[in-house]
Amino acid sequence: MRRILSLWLERWPTDLIHRRRRVERPLVTVATVGGRRLVLAVDRAASLEGLAPGMTLADVQARLPDVAAVEADPAGDAAALARLVDWCLGFSPWTAADGADGVWLDVTGLVPLFASEAALAEELVRRLAAQGFAARAAVADTPGAAWAVARFAAAADRAIIVPPGGVRAALARLPMAALRLTPEVVRDLWRVGLRRIDTLYKLPRAPLAPRFGMSVARRLDQALGLIEEPISPHRPVVPLLERLGVAEPVMSAEALRRGMAELTERLCRRLAAEGVGVRRLEFAACRVDSRVQRVAIGTSRPSRDPAHLLRLLAPKIEEIDPGLGIEMMVLRALEVAAQEAEPLALGAVSDGTATLVDRLANRLGAANVLHVAPADSHVPERTGWRSALRGPAMPCGDAGGAGRPIRLLARPDPVEAVAPIPDDPPVLFRWRRGVHQVRHAEGPERIAAEWWRPKGEGGDDETRDYYRVEDEAGRRFWLYRAGADQPARWFLHGFFA
16 A cells, blocks of 8 residues: 655745754745735744744834844755755655645655564654754545645644554644635635535545536545545655665764675675676665765666676765765666676677776766767668767767778868869868868879768768868878769868878
């Protein structure tokens, strides 16, 4: 059975401000809405003074002259919430933001890791409280039920567990607002005497829609689990992961390396059991201040060798800022493949060089480690395919061979050339403001057009006559004359040693 934890951050905007700076007075956040200055959030001290969201700033200041009013920052609050959602991955591999002040966690099957659902929820709330965040958590069979109980249940507990199958009873006495209805719909229901959720249980659904809209029946069915409520996770769910909690926050590189080593051993055992190897691996260090430091590596071929993977991960430790300490480490396989499912293509790395290639790619970047494979073309700039370890293949030149240069330009470069007659080699050419007097020339070598390629799709409908020329300074070039048009068009394509 699916089990969802809803985490409610009761005073998220003001708690964030209190973390950044110490405010001794009651605190509210304000913004201009419809030409009026309205209160959007209040801290605990302001709430005890009777202040509430929705009040005008003028009314607040009249009631409490020394109130601290800070401009609301929804974008900053949302960015901070995204970081918190990332931090919650240390408790569940499936997390998602819930509006502006909440987080969903799918805790299905996590009881063996935390002793019980109550222990998991209490630990989550305790850690947030230690960071200065007021939070309340509820676990239920559906997202809607967990959301409702976390925000509206009368229990004083900060972690509430609705037993499996107990959603209907848990929702019965809650107000209509617990169904995530708009204030207008809640007000309309109140006017006809429908004030608690259990009053909807026995009502026929058909009359509800014309009067109150489809939202009432839909939200009730979602909360009761009669219809599915899809929620997109913050990150794609990756089942192959291992996590390691520590008794005391760690800060040293050696402690991080030991944690990496243990997690890598455990993950590789799981990979071996499933007959797969990892292609991309991510190590996440969850700090006590709710920030998450991430590093990732890639491999040229699927691997489940813990020693090899640890050699790639260990240098990344210097990129991790432990801050005030790291309380949890998570290692996840972002991409896996069957260990023997990828046969070596021509030009791919072999077992003997895979280790070297992986180390270079993770140090220099996968895009900077290339391999070249031959292509079925006789046009010099398309005789090969060049691709990074991770990325699309691109056509490239490989003109090497008898009478061919060892280095080609990526694209033939136009030059101005002078030839006695159209079919003769040039006696003079100008390239990039430099004039070259030709002392010796050989050719032509004719390369015909690839007539079978559609024009505009890599096609080339021009025949080329190539010449090997040497200037008076002894520099050697590969030039060609394109087509039979007059005047002739000349290009520089490569250089000889």
